[in-house]
Amino acid sequence: xxILLYDLVGRDATRPFSPHCWKVGMALAHKGLAISTAPTRxxxxxxxxxxxxxxxxxxxxxxKVVADSFAIALYLDxxxxxxxxxxxxxxxxxxxxxxxxxxxxxxxxxxxxxxIIDLHAMQDEENAVYFRQSREQRLGKRLEDVVIARDAxxxxxxxxxxxxxxxxxxxxxxxxxxxxxxxxxxxxxxQWARIASxxxxxxxxxxxxxxxARCLDLHGGLARKVAAAA
Amino acid sequence: xxILLYDLVGRDATRPFSPHCWKVGMALAHKGLAISTAPTRxxxxxxxxxxxxxxxxxxxxxxKVVADSFAIALYLDxxxxxxxxxxxxxxxxxxxxxxxxxxxxxxxxxxxxxxIIDLHAMQDEENAVYFRQSREQRLGKRLEDVVIARDAxxxxxxxxxxxxxxxxxxxxxxxxxxxxxxxxxxxxxxQWARIASxxxxxxxxxxxxxxxARCLDLHGGLARKVAAAA
Numbered sequence: 001x002x003i004l005l006y007d008l009v010g011r012d013a014t015r016p017f018s019p020h021c022w023k024v025g026m027a028l029a030h031k032g033l034a035i036s037t038a039p040t041r042x043x044x045x046x047x048x049x050x051x052x053x054x055x056x057x058x059x060x061x062x063x064k065v066v067a068d069s070f071a072i073a074l075y076l077d078x079x080x081x082x083x084x085x086x087x088x089x090x091x092x093x094x095x096x097x098x099x100x101x102x103x104x105x106x107x108x109x110x111x112x113x114x115x116i117i118d119l120h121a122m123q124d125e126e127n128a129v130y131f132r133q134s135r136e137q138r139l140g141k142r143l144e145d146v147v148i149a150r151d152a153x154x155x156x157x158x159x160x161x162x163x164x165x166x167x168x169x170x171x172x173x174x175x176x177x178x179x180x181x182x183x184x185x186x187x188x189x190x191q192w193a194r195i196a197s198x199x200x201x202x203x204x205x206x207x208x209x210x211x212x213a214r215c216l217d218l219h220g221g222l223a224r225k226v227a228a229a230a
Numbered sequence: 231x232x233i234l235l236y237d238l239v240g241r242d243a244t245r246p247f248s249p250h251c252w253k254v255g256m257a258l259a260h261k262g263l264a265i266s267t268a269p270t271r272x273x274x275x276x277x278x279x280x281x282x283x284x285x286x287x288x289x290x291x292x293x294k295v296v297a298d299s300f301a302i303a304l305y306l307d308x309x310x311x312x313x314x315x316x317x318x319x320x321x322x323x324x325x326x327x328x329x330x331x332x333x334x335x336x337x338x339x340x341x342x343x344x345x346i347i348d349l350h351a352m353q354d355e356e357n358a359v360y361f362r363q364s365r366e367q368r369l370g371k372r373l374e375d376v377v378i379a380r381d382a383x384x385x386x387x388x389x390x391x392x393x394x395x396x397x398x399x400x401x402x403x404x405x406x407x408x409x410x411x412x413x414x415x416x417x418x419x420x421q422w423a424r425i426a427s428x429x430x431x432x433x434x435x436x437x438x439x440x441x442x443a444r445c446l447d448l449h450g451g452l453a454r455k456v457a458a459a460a
C-alpha cells in the first residue's frame with residue numbers, strides 16, 4: 001500500500017517547492033515507504049481530505065490522515081517502528097522540535113525575503129493572486145518591497161547558520177553519523193530556496209552548503225530530481 | 231564512591247561560576263551520583279590531574295579522568311546506564327551537540343559582554359591579572375570597552391532566544407517532558423550570568439526566564455544554593 005502525500009506545487013506540477021512538504025518527502029524516503037503524490041496548489045489546500053488542515057503537507061496512509069510535517073514524522077516512526085528511525089529515541093524527538101523552531105525562525109524569514117518574487121512567479125494566475133494577497137497582508141508590504149532587503153540581509157543570514165557549521169565540525173549530520181528528521185527540517189528550508197530561486201544563498205565552499213549537498217544525495221538523489229531554479 | 235569535580239571558582243570558593251562546570255554539576259545530579267568538588271582557580275587549572283586539560287570541568291571517577299563537559303556527559307551515560315539518561319538515545323546525543331553549538335554562539339558572547347567586569351571582580355588578585363590579560367587578548371579590547379556594548383546589545387540578545395521560547399510552546403524542557411543534558415547546556419550559560427552579575431538578562435515574564443527558573447528548582451534546588459549576584 002502506498003502513502004499519499006499532498007504536495008504543494010505551482011504551475012509546474014513536477015516542481016514541488018514547499019519546505020514542509022520536502023521534510024515529509026525526505027522522511028518517507030528515509031523510512032523506505034512507497035508513496036504517490038497529489039500535486040496541490042495553494043487554492044486546492046482547503047479541499048484536501050475534506051478540509052482537514054489549512055496547510056499541506058497532509059498524508060493519507062490507508063484510513064489514517066495526518067497533517068503537519070512534524071506530526072507526520074512522529075506518526076511514521078510510530079506506525080513503522082521496524083524501519084529506520086526518524087528521531088533516534090525520545091531525546092531526539094524533543095530536540096528535533098528545538099531544531100525545527102530554530103530553522104523556522106532563522107532560515108525561513110530570509111528565504112521568504114530572498115525568494116518571494118520567484119515563488120510568486122511559480123504560481124498560475126489564480127494562485128499568484130492568492131499568494132500576493134496573503135503574503136502582502138502577512139508581511140505588511142508589497143512583495144517587491146520585501147525582496148529589496150535580500151542583498152543587505154545575506155551576510156546576516158549566512159552568519160546565523162554558524163551553529164549548524166560549528167556542529168558540522170563534530171559530525172556529518174544534525175542526526176549524528178547519519179541523517180535524521182532534524183536534518184530534513186533544515187534541508188527543507190534550503191530546498192525550498194533552491195527550487196524557487198536562482199539567488200545563491202550559500203557559497204559552495206561553505207560547510208553548510210556541503211552538508212546540504214550531502215542531503216541532496218540521500219535516498220538515491222531524490223531531492224536532486226527537481227532541478228535548481230535557473 | 232564519589233566523583234570528584236574540579237569546579238571553577240574565584241575568590242569565594244562557594245560560588246562556582248563556570249557555565250561548563252554547571253553543565254556537569256547538573257548532569258551529575260541528574261544521574262544521582264555522589265560528588266565532591268575541588269574548587270579550582272583559573273591559574274590552578276594547568277595542574278589539575280597532572281595537566282590533563284587546558285580547561286575545567288575535569289572529573290575523576292575512580293581511575294578514570296575525563297575532561298570537557300560534553301565528553302563528561304557522554305561518559306556518565308555510558309558508565310552509568312541504569313541511571314536516568316542524559317541524552318534520551320542516539321538522536322538526542324547528536325542533537326545535543328547542535329544545542330551546544332547554538333548556546334555557545336548565541337548566548338555565550340553576550341554573557342561575556344554583559345558580565346565580564348563582574349567576572350573580573352570575582353577573582354583574587356593573581357587570577358584577576360590572568361583573567362584581564364587573557365580576555366583582553368582574546369577579545370582585542372579592554373574589559374571596560376567590552377561591557378559598554380551591554381545595554382545596546384540586550385534587545386538583540388533577547389531576540390536571539392526566540393527558538394528556545396518557541397520550543398517552550400510545545401514542551402517544558404529542551405529534553406521534552408523532563409530535562410536532559412541539552413537543558414543543562416543552555417542553563418549553564420544563564421547560570422554563569424546569574425552568579426557573576428546582577429545585570430538582568432531576561433524579564434521575569436519571559437517564558438525563557440520561566441524555563442530557567444524551573445531548571446533552578448531541579449534536583450532539590452541545587453543551582454539555587456549559590457545565590458544570584460547582588
